[in-house]
Amino acid sequence: MIGVFSIGTEMASYSTNEFRSGLKIMLDGDPCAIIENEFVKPGKGQAFNRVKIRNLKSGRVLDKTFKSGDSVDAADVVDTEMQYLYNDGEFWHFMDPQSYEQQAADANAVGDARQWLKAQDNCEVTLYNGSPIGVTPPNFVELEISDTDPGLKGDTAQGGTKPATLETGAVVKVPLFLEIGELVKVDTRSGEYMSRVKK
Amino acid sequence: MNWQPSASLQVIRERARIYRQIRSFFNTRGCLEVETPVLASTTNTDVQVSTIEVPGFEIPFYLQPSPEFAMKRLLAAGCGSIFQITHAFRQGEAGRLHHHEFSLLEWYRAGYDYHQLMDEMELLITTLSLHQCSFTRITYKDLFRQVMDLGVDEVTLEQLRGHCNKSVPGTNVAQLDFDQCLDLLLGVVIAPTMQGYQFVYDYPLSQAALARVREDDNNLAERFELFFDGIELANGFSELTDADEQRARFEQDNAARAQKGLPQYAIDERLLAALESGLEDCAGVALGLDRLLMVLLELDSIDQVLTFTD
Numbered sequence: 001m002i003g004v005f006s007i008g009t010e011m012a013s014y015s016t017n018e019f020r021s022g023l024k025i026m027l028d029g030d031p032c033a034i035i036e037n038e039f040v041k042p043g044k045g046q047a048f049n050r051v052k053i054r055n056l057k058s059g060r061v062l063d064k065t066f067k068s069g070d071s072v073d074a075a076d077v078v079d080t081e082m083q084y085l086y087n088d089g090e091f092w093h094f095m096d097p098q099s100y101e102q103q104a105a106d107a108n109a110v111g112d113a114r115q116w117l118k119a120q121d122n123c124e125v126t127l128y129n130g131s132p133i134g135v136t137p138p139n140f141v142e143l144e145i146s147d148t149d150p151g152l153k154g155d156t157a158q159g160g161t162k163p164a165t166l167e168t169g170a171v172v173k174v175p176l177f178l179e180i181g182e183l184v185k186v187d188t189r190s191g192e193y194m195s196r197v198k199k
Numbered sequence: 200m201n202w203q204p205s206a207s208l209q210v211i212r213e214r215a216r217i218y219r220q221i222r223s224f225f226n227t228r229g230c231l232e233v234e235t236p237v238l239a240s241t242t243n244t245d246v247q248v249s250t251i252e253v254p255g256f257e258i259p260f261y262l263q264p265s266p267e268f269a270m271k272r273l274l275a276a277g278c279g280s281i282f283q284i285t286h287a288f289r290q291g292e293a294g295r296l297h298h299h300e301f302s303l304l305e306w307y308r309a310g311y312d313y314h315q316l317m318d319e320m321e322l323l324i325t326t327l328s329l330h331q332c333s334f335t336r337i338t339y340k341d342l343f344r345q346v347m348d349l350g351v352d353e354v355t356l357e358q359l360r361g362h363c364n365k366s367v368p369g370t371n372v373a374q375l376d377f378d379q380c381l382d383l384l385l386g387v388v389i390a391p392t393m394q395g396y397q398f399v400y401d402y403p404l405s406q407a408a409l410a411r412v413r414e415d416d417n418n419l420a421e422r423f424e425l426f427f428d429g430i431e432l433a434n435g436f437s438e439l440t441d442a443d444e445q446r447a448r449f450e451q452d453n454a455a456r457a458q459k460g461l462p463q464y465a466i467d468e469r470l471l472a473a474l475e476s477g478l479e480d481c482a483g484v485a486l487g488l489d490r491l492l493m494v495l496l497e498l499d500s501i502d503q504v505l506t507f508t509d
Contacts, residue, residue, distance in 0.1 A: 017291045039294030042390065044247055044408050044434060045382030046375075047292070065370040065387070067379070068291070 012074040016049040016066050024056070024077035027064065031056045031075035031128045039068070056126060056133055059111070075128065079136075082125045084117045092117065094125050094132070105132035113137045115170035116188045137188045142197050143167050144183050151179040161193075204506045211506065214492055217327050218284060221304060224323055230280040230306060235269035237262060237286055241467040244452035245408065246459065249290035251299070262288035265485060266305050267409065268470045271438070274307055274481060275473035282306035284488070295500045296430060296490060298508065307483040313410075313421045313437045316482040317398050320425060320433065324396065328495055336398040343381075346389045351381065351403060352418065378405050390429035397426045409448070410436035425486070427494045435484025442474035 014025060019037040026032070032053045041047035047068035054061050056077065066072070082094035082103065091104035092114065103125060109132045110117070116137035117123065126134035148164035161173040164184075172186055174193045183197040204211065222232065242250040242261040251262040263269075266285050273281055287303050308316055321334045343349045349362060359380040360372040366388045375383065381403075400423035404412060407420030421437035439445055446466065453463040492504040502508050 017293070039292070039297055040386040041247075041292065041297065042382050042386035042431065044245060044406065045385070046247060046379040048383060048386065050387065063369045065367050065383070067371075067374065 013071040014074055015071045016068045019049055019051060024075040025053075026073040026075045027053060027055070030058070031077045031133065033077075035061065041068070056128065057108075076130075077126060077128050077133075079124050079126050081122055084119060084121050084123050086119060087114075087117070092135070094123065094135075097122075103127070103132050105135055109133050110135045113188075115168055116141050116143075116186075118143060118168055139187065139189060140185055140194065141168075141188055142183055142185050143170070145174070145178060145180050148174065148178065148180055151177050205502050205508050206504050206506050210492065210496060210498070210504050213496060214488075214504070217488070217492065217495070220327055221282075221284065221323070224326055225282045225306065228319075230282045230308070231278055233270065233273055233278065233281045233283050235263075235266045235273070235283065235285070237266075237288070239263055239269065241268065241469070242464050243267070244449050244456065244464050244466070246452055246455045246461065249292075250464070251288050251290045264289050266303070267483070267485070268467050270305060270307060270483070271470060271478065272473040274309070275476055275478045280306070280308050280481075287485075296493075298489070298501050298505060301501075302488040303485050304488050305483065305485040307438070307481050309479055309481045311482040312480070313400065313423050313435060313482050316435055316484055317400070317423060317425075320435075320484060320486070321396075324491075327491070332396055334396045334398065336400060338401040339399055339403065340401065342389060342399055343384070346392050347384065349384075356380070378403075381406075390426065390431075393426050393429040395427065399424050399426065407439075407448075408434075408436065409439050409445075411439050423484075430490055430494060431487075432490050432494065433484050433486040435482060437480070437482050438478070440474060440478040440480065442471050445474055446471055 014023060019034055021034055021036060023034045024031060025034065032055050034051050035054055036052040038050045039047065040050055049066045049068055051064050051066065052061060053064055080096060083097050085093040085095055091106060092110045094103045094105065095101070105125065113123065113135040118141060121138060121141060123138065124136040125132050143166040145164045146167045149162050160176045162176055163171050164174040164178060165171050172191060172193050174184060178184065178196065183199055185194040185197050186192065187194055225232065238253060238260055240258055240260055243264050248264045250264050253260045253262060265287050266283055270281060270283060283305050285303055285305070286300055288300050290299060292299055308319065317336065325332045337345070340351050343351045347362065356377050359377060360375060363370055363372045363375060363380050363383055367383055370383065401413065401419045402410070402422040404418050404420055407422060410420040410422035413419045413421055423435050424431055425433040449466045456463045489501050489504050493501060498504060
């Protein structure tokens with residue numbers, strides 16, 4: 001390769017009137033997602049778009065105000081459904097079930113999702129310029145209890161709970177009657193136990 | 200297929216009720232109901248208004264962003280005090296309080312100044328409201344002083360940008376001019392603190408729009424706005440009746456449009472000719488009926504009062 005200039009480097013951009021939640025834009029060099037967009041126009045004056053934005057690298061949420069009509073660069077960010085394969089101690093490996101292409105995500109990209117990742121489960125992997133920057137686990141996962149205090153027989157109706165460690169390392173509160181080796185359904189968004197699953 | 204209206208049946212009936220009451224209010228007060236085209240070959244040059252151009256004609260035609268110019272021509276023709284309920288259109292305005300097509304009540308009172316028009320507006324809203332209403336009035340300058348301890352007539356642009364930076368973090372303040380800074384502070388910082396029905400009046404000359412300049416202070420324009428809990432409901436003026444001054448403002452608008460890379464519009468010569476022929480002193484105001492309905496019915500979003508939003 002000799003050429004250092006490539007064709008088509010001009011970035012796509014969005015005008016503020018295209019702003020909507022979920023839109024991915026570049027801000028101060030980082031890819032961000034718009035969470036909320038509010039149009040403010042006082043009297044006969046200048047209109048503004050007030051937006052809540054999540055920095056997709058740091059996860060931080062920030063407020064920004066744009067003059068309406070301004071444009072911002074689009075971020076080359078895509079969410080893809082991928083299958084979780086394994087963790088090699090440093091990277092978490094995912095595979096696109098259509099193309100069989102694999103991606104390795106570091107601890108930063110995987111974040112809190114790591115405690116729900118079970119081999120073969122499908123996750124949403126966020127790719128920025130082709131590399132993973134975020135992983136969203138399925139809303140519900142079914143995981144085996146690997147450790148918990150002994151179950152209390154006959155206490156199926158009472159409301160008491162105890163901590164249980166699941167096969168992926170997550171710790172959730174489960175009803176007292178559950179035992180090691182049983183399968184539970186958990187909502188990954190709240191981290192709450194949903195139900196027991198018959199094997 | 201979602202074919203149902205966006206507004207509830209109760210809201211649709213409430214709109215009919217207030218329209219009936221508005222008509223009866225003005226009929227009994229000697230104000231003539233008129234109708235002007237929503238599609239016309241001229242439009243407002245206001246830099247902050249984006250007009251929708253309609254294809255299919257040999258010359259440009261525009262969906263009217265306001266019935267103002269046509270109504271002033273009726274005034275000049277000797278109609279006396281007039282009112283109109285109509286639709287107005289603005290490109291790119293969308294949000295909780297904005298829609299590109301919205302309903303306006305616009306009325307003009309021959310012989311009134313802006314304070315007399317505010318008085319009549321209080322009476323109208325009290326008539327339409329289902330609750331007791333109280334109104335306060337504050338000048339633009341006092342409002343900024345009261346809420347932000349900011350003197351709009353003494354602050355420099357640099358200081359104003361500093362206020363914006365502090366009060367609205369995450370804004371590129373370097374690209375804001377003086378009035379844009381004031382707009383930002385009014386819309387984002389001051390409006391959320393405003394309570395009840397509040398008139399703000401005596402706007403800085405740079406925001407005069409089509410208002411007359413105060414005789415005793417030529418830095419101020421006889422313009423007012425009505426807010427409810429910080430939601431802007433109406434904008435009114437002691438109307439500018441001087442044709443030369445009006446032409447100068449149109450030219451200023453177009454110059455500002457050129458600078459911002461916005462389309463420039465032909466000056467409405469028929470309006471200027473009407474002013475030239477003589478327009479008596481009058482005051483006029485436009486009241487957003489969709490927002491008024493929202494406020495009267497304590498609703499959060501303009502979608503809840505529109506039948507269909509597409």
